[in-house]
Amino acid sequence: MKIAVLVKQVPGSESVLPILGDTTWIDEAQATFVMNPPDNFAIEEALLIKEKIGEGEVVIISMGPSRVQKVIREGLAKGADRGIHLEEDGTIETDPLSNAKSFTSVLKEENFDLVLSGLQSDDTGMGQTGVLIGEMLGMSTATLAMEVEIQSPTIRVKRELESGWFQWVKLKMPSAISIQSGLNTPRYPSLKGIMGAKRKEIKVVPASDHQTHSKSQSIDKVFVPQTSKQTVVIEGDADSVVSKIVNILKSDIKVI
């Protein structure tokens, strides 16, 4: 079983996000970068599948500037076997279709049985790259996997639907699946893993060799949303406070 896990490095949830002068992206020099949190679950799922089957290879693949090697190493420390880094210079590409094409161009020779990805990235949150790659590689695809059962040559996936509904689907492998967060408990790398990761291979491929420059979308502007909520403190004795709240619920918010 050969499994690819797509990971992305994104600004951490507590990072400062100063916007660049041209307002098309953030000032990366000031941001703190971490592994895209949903990708942790995809890595864990890949490792669990490999451990359950007892054989196979888990390959961590990421695109971005040299800083992304940190998250590839993180995956290797947890137990993945090798990494592939599509190295970008200068501006990073945010268009999922364009990115999917680049990834596909690298992945097609590898003949993966499974391509796993986190459900979406915490920066742009498109949630498309993994599925697009699956389609381009001619794989079966499923999104938001809550549970994965390998029954070679097929795979059963429990998908999360809206309003608490689930769906079991059976796919013929090879498949590309996006993993819902929370389905497993990502491990912390052991020291043996951390030490071992230093010796594992990360193949660096210049992304420019695989980029198509045919963008389907681009970012016009990033900005910090303006908060417009106002807090009203209602004072007085219990009775008057209650009647005021009832009034607000009736006439202002119109919920009762």
Add this chain to the structure above:
Amino acid sequence: MLTFPEKIIFILLVISSLGLSWISFSKMFRVIGSGSQPINWKNVIVNWPKGFAAFIGQKTLFKTRPIIGFIHALVAWGFTFYLIVNVVDVIYGFIPDFHLLPNHFIGDAYRFFVDSFSVLVLLGVVYFLVRRFIVGDEKLATNQTVMLSDAARVGMRKDSLLVGLFIISHVGFRFLSATFEIAQHQADWSQPAATLLSGLWQNMDLSSLVLLEHISWWLALGLILGFLPYFPYSKHAHLFMGPLNFMVNIPRRSMATLEMIDFEDEKLEQYGAGQFHHLPQTQLLDAYACIQCSRCQDACPAYQTGKELSPSAIEINKRYFVNENLSKLSDGQLIDIPLTQWMLSEEAAWSCTTCGYCVEVCPVGNEPMVDILRARQDLVMMESNFPKDAMESFDKMENYGNPWGLSPQDREKWMEGRNVPLMREKKEADVLYWAGCSGAYDSRGKEISQAVVDVMNKAGVDFATLGNEETCTGDSARRIGNEYLFQMMATQNLETFEQYKFKKIVTQCPHCFSTLKNDYAELGTELDVVHHSQFIGELVSNGKIKPEPWMEDDVTYHDACYLGRHNGEYDAPRDVIQSIMKGGNLVEMEQTKEESFCCGAGGGNMWYEIDKGERINKIRFNEAASTGAKTVATACNFCNIMMEDGMKVTGHDQDMKVMDIAEMVMKGL
């Protein structure tokens, strides 16, 4: 006194006893030798006074349980004195009519001591047996929730009974033998007790008295010869191993400062201790030194609040593991059962706050806390098996440089509107002020940092701080067992220090203080680190600041473990508090200074929750409240957080408050 055949038998007995002892003692040392990190016998040269003080002075017994400690001292002194007595008695047996310096005051004094110590030892041991077997002191029992081997639960009582009866019989028969001897001759008032008792035998004929004297002599000395090879199997081995333990212990800069692990060393395959033979030899020796008194268990905040941890159970389990696997272990075989299956449960390992109280009170110099720290290293670095919340803190430390996971760019927010010079602008200052993560991010911590810099500005101190260049010292990572992450954080900070010139580091966080001072020194960089209590204390005594006394209510000071027990600083914070007292008194809690009770946050417990039993901070706050003080003074941001929380859950938030000593001083400036 002895007949010729008796002499022959005695000599044969001595030879076989020594032979058997050689076998049993060498087995014991082979078991100890199966541990990692060979004992450095050179430490004996430096540490022998410690062992001597413990053995002769019985000093370590008086810290807690002073009355029991005193009775133990009588038994111990008596028993030790008996080693000389036994030699004299053997000579008496072999040389007809031998007496040690008869008709000389030294000989009389000797006989008086033997006589009185015989009585004291007998009374003492009877007291101990009554305490254990009739009264059933609950301090000698261990909660069922604690992992303690079944063999130990039964074996400890048997062992105690055996040791008790041995001492009673040995000393008792020696005493009886003296009474029979006196009855044959005349009253000897240098032995008043024996002479009094000999009155009972006045109607016996001489031959019966001689026979009884022989029987008693044989039982007294025979028991010693019989027990000698048995020592290593019984907890009574503490008699030798306790003092030895003090002499060979690995020297530490502070209680929780473990030796540095060299991650460059590719031959190292094990980090921390996951199995018996991973424990250093000194810690296997601990098991033999332990007399199973459970003083550490009394002290342990985790045990006292109903967690699965008992420090004494760790040592006792080690000892019974040895007993059960003696032949394999002494043959050098490795037993690969994880420590968490027989020494302490995983939950127990995570319950330790590393407060060091167990190490402080141990009368034989054991370090159960260090066992726990080593077990944690294995669980984290080898097994990757530890509380999920701790894992998140590791990620936050690694990614954001602080366990809160807040932005590293927000470290300077607490400084806004204040004169706080930055090292990156100033490059050089007398004092590098280290705010620490809690001092930069926690809402109360920020107020404390502000008070510290306000005091420094008032005193005209030339200082600067690192601001956003500062990153977690790695204290929590190290105590939780993530040595690798600790070294990462430490290396980063040490590189930052190299860029600037400063004379000393001042910090209000005892965890940062101890880590920078002791743990960083292990990495090869000695820094002059001063706690804010010491620094402010000096500013007050030098007259650089003159705080106006304002405190009219009583204050109680809660000792921070990493300032007090770990670094021996008890006076500085108290002196600082005294400088602002006006009318009110500084009152002490029941458990104070060396015996202070933890707030519950240390050892990484700030970052994960052991959801069992009572909360440590609640117990401690109640203790503080019971002094009647209106203010609880702290000198540690974590203690401050825990005490404020304790104040809220105990419903004291209206009538009491928690203040850092820097805030108290600043209020008077």
